[in-house]
Amino acid sequence: MDQMMTRMLIALIALVSIAPAAAQQTQTAAKQGPSVVHINLHEWGLGLDGRATVPGNEAVFEIRNTGSVVHSFEIEGKIDGKEVEVVSGRLQPGQTTSFTLRLPAGEYTAYCPVGNHRERGMLAAIVFRGYS
Numbered sequence: 001m002d003q004m005m006t007r008m009l010i011a012l013i014a015l016v017s018i019a020p021a022a023a024q025q026t027q028t029a030a031k032q033g034p035s036v037v038h039i040n041l042h043e044w045g046l047g048l049d050g051r052a053t054v055p056g057n058e059a060v061f062e063i064r065n066t067g068s069v070v071h072s073f074e075i076e077g078k079i080d081g082k083e084v085e086v087v088s089g090r091l092q093p094g095q096t097t098s099f100t101l102r103l104p105a106g107e108y109t110a111y112c113p114v115g116n117h118r119e120r121g122m123l124a125a126i127v128f129r130g131y132s
């Protein structure tokens with residue numbers, strides 16, 4: 001076996017032995033406790049790039065107002081046809097808050113309910129996948 005072949009073989013063995021361990025680790029991590037979703041309220045966005053995915057049913061929303069005006073964080077959606085909503089309350093610039101939500105799998109809408117901030121871009125979809 002030439003040197004090149006030996007090196008490729010070693011690399012291949014390394015890949016095969018690492019891959020199952022990494023997959024297992026990810027699965028374990030996903031099933032341990034809630035996910036953390038960082039919300040960065042600012043003019044004009046939530047810091048989520050328009051969308052966030054929660055792998056399970058539970059998420060801790062860590063919310064910070066990094067903007068220069070008052071903002072708030074609201075998440076709403078439908079559970080069994082009923083409208084539900086959770087609101088953080090108004091946050092001054094620099095203020096933080098957090099809450100934990102346990103929700104059925106589905107797509108929810110997050111936005112800032114202050115003034116016309118939602119229309120200006122402080123809006124994102126939050127998808128709870130639920131473990132399946």
Ligand SMILES: [Cu+2]
Nearest residue numbers: 071112114117
């Ligand atoms: Cu706002």
